[in-house]
Amino acid sequence: MTIRRLAPLVASLLGVGAAHCNSNPPPESQTPSTAQPQPPAEPIATAPTPAPSASTMPSASDTPASSATSPEIVTRFAHDSNLFGFDLYQRVRTQKGNIAVSSASITTALTMTWAGAKGDTADQMRKVLHLEGTPQEVLQSAGKLSSALQEPARPIKFRIANRLFGEKTFKFESPFLESTKAAFGAPLEGVDFIKAPEPARVRINTWVEEQTEKRIKDLIPAGVIKTDARLVLVNAIYFLGDWNTPFDxxxxxxxxxxxxxxxxxxxxxxxxxxxxxxxxxxxxxxxxxxxxxxxxxxxxxxxxxxxxxxxxxxxxxxxxxxxxxxxxxxxxxxxxxPRFEINPTASLALGERLQEMGMPLAFDRRKADFTGIANPPSPQDRLYISDVFHKAFVKVDEKGTEAAAATAVVMMRATAMPMxxxxxxxxxxxxxxxxxxxxxxxxxxxxxxxxxxxxx
The missing domain is CATH 2.30.39.10 (Alpha-1-antitrypsin, domain 1)
Structure with a gap:
């Protein structure tokens, strides 16, 4: 009997557009909202919340939205993400040709996963991701940063969306679901991996397309989702920004x-x-x-x-x-x-690179400890990461931006002409x-x- 997998446990992705890259960008009314996630398509079993302990994951009450936000809290996760991003890029850059990645997206997806890891598995992931602080502090920092980046008053369009797609008959730990929803706005949607793995894959990829204005397609390749998949954690980022001053x-x-x-x-x-x-x-x-x-x-x-x-x-x-x-x-x-567009057809499979970077236990079907996500009685049903997929789109052109003018009247005494x-x-x-x-x-x-x- 095979061990139940998170296959893939993490599907990390991004969609980027810059400066009205589409000649006909989607209307605002079609932009999906992440403020009020849709409820799960299927009811899904969850394990009861245990009594509080040192190992219990933070719940929604541990990361109150109303708590004061210090610059240190907001920037901590950004710093950790950058450190991880440069480590990962050293592995990715060996690929020939144009490259686009989003360490912000990958870090977010893996941090959601780390939130349910324990023991040596959690320690390895923490080290590779450069995470500092307690789980409560990390999740609070990630959540505050996400909110700051998506501030509605900003004149750019920047959206972060997270979702967990879980097998509808599988029991997940309530503290994990509560903490990821509180910090990342990631609801759990029930899907049928056991009887309909391919429709489940299509559903996930469709959600990704919706969140990225159809810029990221086929994130999870055909044949990857099998009947023993139990959970896919997904992050999607979409950016559309206008230059301050456009190119003519x-x-x-x-x-x-x-x-x-x-x-x-x-x-x-x-x-x-x-x-x-x-x-x-x-x-x-x-x-x-x-x-x-x-x-x-x-x-x-x-x-x-x-x-x-x-x-x-x-x-x-x-x-x-x-x-x-x-x-x-x-x-x-x-x-x-030069104008440029980076739009790869295939996703990057990052599993081997992440193992090489120092987190092999998370991918080990016998030793991975994700009992914070799900803790079934049989070891054969426990979770591990099978792979991590990532795809990025970036397009740069002339358009965008509001033109602005500034005038300064400086009065100087008459003297030699400046160079x-x-x-x-x-x-x-x-x-x-x-x-x-x-x-x-x-x-x-x-x-x-x-x-x-x-x-x-």
Whole structure:
């Protein structure tokens, strides 16, 4: 008799759009709401809540929505996510071509899973995810950060949606369900993995499409969900932001992009000269372009050498990105930037990479301890992670943004004419990296590499 699986236990994904990338974006009225999740499609069994103990997971009352939010609480989970994200990217970057990932999405899905892990399984996951604090503190930090990022007053569209899809006849621990719902807004939806695994997979993928404006399709590949699957935890992120100042579409012209030292092709290239935050140092240039409202921005990092992106990827970590951002200074910059879209057909399977990073127990069907999620009497029914799937979409173009003007009248005494400010040059005409960041917390929401702007 096979051990019952969470197969896959975690399905992590993201959908991103930038600056009205669709010529016909979905109307606001079609945007699914995550404030009031739909009830489970099927009734589902849950284990009774045990008496409180040191090992009991936090319930909704442990993370009150009305508690005061300190900057430290909000930024703690962002910092942990970034550390994990750079560790994971070192494993992912060996893949050729364009890459897009969301460590924010992957961290969220895995943290929900960690909330039900115990013993050495939990310790390994905590170390790989760089989580600090008690489970209550971690979940509170994640929940507060999620709320801050989705603040309705922001002029960008940013949505985080989480859901648990569980076998409708399987008993899950009530404290786990309560804590994930309280912190992540993740309701449990009952599905029939035992008798109808393929319709269950289709249902999950359909939910993902709905949450990402149909940008992420077929997250879970055919054949992955089998009759012994018991739970799939899903995170979806969708972002749509307008540049503070748009690129003039009429100035977009074909220009050469160096694919390598010996190969190049013409790609549609946007042009703009503006006062932006920029720095040139240590064999690279970094440029920040802000989104409307100023809360989020995109950081472009361009190596001086045409073939320098691999060495750049090896050298970057969370601390170096933070140092780069601190070094940025307002300057007039002449920018050329290719339009690009990263839209992979296949999901990334991250299971092997996560095991290599130091959490093999979670994937071990004999030793994994997820009894905080479900604690069936038979060891043959206990849960483990079979795989983790991730897919990201990123598209950058000219459109977006509200135009704004500022006037400063500075009266000076008549003296010698000042030397005109030198115009910096940021010409992204060879492979580069990008990072979509929340400016207040420093959280990296999406990042990746553009090796060929013409390739999707």
């Amino acid at each position: 579409k009429e100035r977009t012209k074909p220009a050469a992009f160096q694919l390598s030292a010996t190969s190049k092709k013409d790609v549609p290239t946007m042009r703009r000269e503006d006062r932006l935050r920029f720095v040139q140092q240590d064999g690279l240039k970094a440029l920040e372009i802000g989104y409307k409202g100023g809360q989020m921005s995109m950081l472009f990092v361009l190596p001086d050498k045409v073939d320098g992106v691999e060495a750049l990827e090896k050298s970057l970590d969370n601390g170096k990105i933070a140092d780069l951002v601190s070094a940025l200074q307002p300057q007039t910059v002449n920018v050329t930037l 005109p400010e030198k115009v910096a040059q940021f010409h992204a005409d060879h492979p580069f990296l990008f990072f979509i960041r929340d400016n207040a917390t420093g959280m990296i929401l999406f990042n990746g590499r553009v090796s060929d702007p013409s390739a999707k």
